[in-house]
Amino acid sequence: MEKKNVVVGFMGTKLDSGGGAGRWEKWRPTLSLTQHEDTLIDRLELFYPTRYKTLAQVLVEDIATVSPDTVVNLIPMDVKDPWDFGEMYAALYDWAHSYHFDPAHEQYWAHITTGTHVAQICMFLLVESRLIPGVLLQTAPPRKQTAGHPGSYTLIDLDLSRYDSLAQRFGQAHTDALEFLKSGIATRNKRFNALIEEIERVALRSQAPVLLTGPTGAGKSHLARRMFELKKSRHQVQGDFVEVNCATLRGDGAASTLFGHKKGAFTGAAADRAGLLRTAHQGVLFLDEIGELGLDEQAMLLTALEEKRFLPVGSDKEVSSEFQLIAGTNCDLRVNVAQGRFREDLFARINLWSYTLPGLAQRPEDIEPNVDYLIARAATETGRAVRFNAEAKTRYLQFAKSAQAPWRGNFRDLFASVTRMATLADGDRISTALVDAEIQRLNWLWEKTGTAAETSDIDLDALLPPDIAESLDLFDRVQLEAVVRHCRESRTLSDAGRKLFNQSRTQRAVVNDADRLRKYLLKFGLNWETVTQSR
Template sequence: MGIRKLLIECTLCVRGGNLSCSLFAYILRFIHMKNRERRPTVVVGLLGTTLDLGKHPDRWQNWRPSVAICRQPDLIVDRFELLHGRREQSLAELVRADIGTASPETEVVLHNVEFSDPWDFEQVYEKLFSFARGYTFDDGEDYLVHITTGTHVAQICLFLLTESRHIPGKLLQSSPDRERGGAGTVKVIDLDLSKYDRIASRFRQEQQEGASFLKGGIETRNEGFNRLIERIEKVANATRDPILLTGPTGAGKSRLARKIFELKKQRHAVAANFVEVNCATLRGDGAMSALFGHSKGAFTGAVTERLGLLRSANGGVLFLDEIGELGLDEQAMLLRAIEEKVFLPLGSDREVKSDFQLIAGTNRDLLQAVRDGKFREDLLARINLWMFQLPGLADRVEDIEPNLAFELEQFAARNGDRVAFNKEAYQHFLQFARSSEAKWSGNFRDLNAAVVRMATLSAGGRISIEIVREEIRRLADSWSRSEGGHPSDLSLVVAPEVLVQMDLFDQLQLAQVVEVCRAARSLSVAGRRLFGVSRTRKATGNDADRLSKYLGRFGLSWNEVRAGSR
């Protein structure tokens, strides 16, 4: 017979006169000695104003959950923290007395927690939260939170406080059992899901699916980027606070913002629409009107009322791309709209409400913009709670190959024609794309444009080595011109497959040679200038032949160097 069951049997024998008090005291001492070998167990629970009732002697035959917990053969309760209202004081004292009879080793501590409306979620949570914050939990004790009694609202609140670890314990569910009379049964529920392999596995799978969804199904290989997306998935799933996406133009901020919205929509975290605007397109009164709307007659031409983007995003997600381009007046109104969910439309004296989640994007350094007086510090503080820096494509060379496959799939979906590289062309393009010569200044926009051009020019659905070489020259020329490059830049005259295999020393030397050639009238003139010293030590000098052979080492001819491209 277990210790707990022995105690219950002895208690019943004392009440029936079949056991002496001295023997019972000896048994109690024995039990208390055994109890020292384990951690104390403390139950926190609400008084059941209906279920715990019982004023007649036959109440012991009825199931009363607060008392029944302390009658379990396999559960020793050292202390019961019983929460009740002022009007239930007498019932609470009766329950305390009955627990003392059924379980003499259990100390019952009464706490007055008053709910004027036990079905008011905010009030009930606040009262129980205050109790949890004010209670001193001991690391040496085990806590069980009884969720059978009280209103459903109170039970939910106790669950939330336990799940959030404001009450550091496990849940305790009790239920009646006819075969065992008034004792019923109890079940302990541990909210630490890591202990439940199948549940934890399902959560991990859902997180992985969410991260894959945010990446558009692209199996990216860059570890830093994958960790970033996993963090964004967790934040997107858990909060409606503003999210700030930073990174260079073309890094994928707009696409990621839409994916965040779609993920939240799938998980029923938002109910309305995704509203997107590039703030660089908003200027003057047009910016105010577009964002916050206007009333009829607010300005010349305002013949009808306009809702504005903030109201259109009510209940959904508002994505403000290039938020650093907003004017200071718009920033001030936006700050209030984020914090208070209200704002004044242009020309109106009546506030309107809109509850949206803001996702902001920028390629600017907003801290520098604050120092320059072009961006409000308080707005940056508000939207910088969750800031994620998206890397450029050049910083994710491991992901060029899977993104290349993705762009080809997108082209096929749009055009109905499946296009692929031949083996030589594929390896040639990847070698260039991963090299330091590939600037990818436009990031994924550059990659998308390159794939569209090559796929469009492909014959019979195959991208050839000639098409790849032409595209590489086009990209190199585009990047050079966007950076203010000189026509003699090596990327314009040297084949990329040659350039990526050259040492920096050779690149610098060749670049100077090309510069001289571009300024000379002929091959001979360029040769005399380049070999002006060494030619004096030769009996017969052929400067033109010497220069021609040097250029030939890099696959160049005089005409190609003069033309500035291959």
């Protein structure tokens, strides 16, 4: 059994108007629906303002003339302001909610040629949300005005699940965004990939501050810039990417660099200075090592984030700037807050989206794709298509993924290592001899960094409570000395924990390196402050 055609729409107070004989000479969209010889409109649910009742009755009579089988239901709809979205949507929503739809026997067409633009948008939303279980109907006049010609109509189905190619396009856009954030590197670490996937959604959906934590060289600055470039490609920011390392800001110059100053504000202030916050207007401001920012500057930054305005140094007139903040740090800001070195209110403000980037040693499966990326990049920059010999690549990757390679400088160390081999390669091939020399160089580099800590004596007897020191096995003593050495080499408890549990942490659903290390030290009557006080 063929379904009945039911049209829902507004009477056009101008397009459908006309009372004299001349009305048959013009195209009237609602009337035209019933004039198509190959399409029968069984019922027309027609909204109209009561002050146009006479026009509505004329329209009903004219429809009866051209299509006697069409039933027209006039539905009074008086909206105080037809251009007010809230009022219009509420009126249509109430009607749709109470109307008895029968999709099994009827198909519904929502006519969007008539009515205000707001009414048309509301109709679109009701169909898209399936509150009106049908499709959109768009009518158009004939190209040449001809008396009695109905023009044309088009049906638009908003069920996007029917459009596989469109769904694939959205999926491809998502995939492209992820690859963009990863610079096209096919990373394999599941935790890192999940982290980047969430960052992609946040970058495109949120203007709130983002906090990136991770060891030096983990890629915080690079990721921040890629987030900006992704937002820029989607026209979400119009300004620039402005970056500063807060560890380089000291004294009076810190506030001046960030917030600007007025001429004569202090000795050497020979001219007005805009400051980086204003330079980042409508763009992204990346404050690396934000934990190094002074308390005064922290207070000024909090005001700028919350109120979008601030006072330049030496000025009594506020200025404004709209920017998104991305902050980077290699320390645990919670510790800084507890020690009074970082404002708790600022930490709460920038901690809405917080992500910890793992170091390279914690992502051994990502070393190979990063090496491939760096080799390809070197070839592009130098014009030499450098390649590894098969045996050389195997040897290098075995070392790079082993416990012998701590990658203390993370991607900076890896970049330097690949650059050296690509530059020194004879015949555009990296040989095993070149790899062996590079491994020797890396071992020397990392031994050099650790020499001071490794040669200094760690007096456990002075650290431990006497009863525990006396009962300590040699095994526990050797292990504890190594743990204390790592603690003294690390800036924070979390940083030390990440290094010490670099493999087992990847197998845990919930990662809390600081808590694991704290409990380990507590077994021997130690804590972070005691262990690190003499570093």
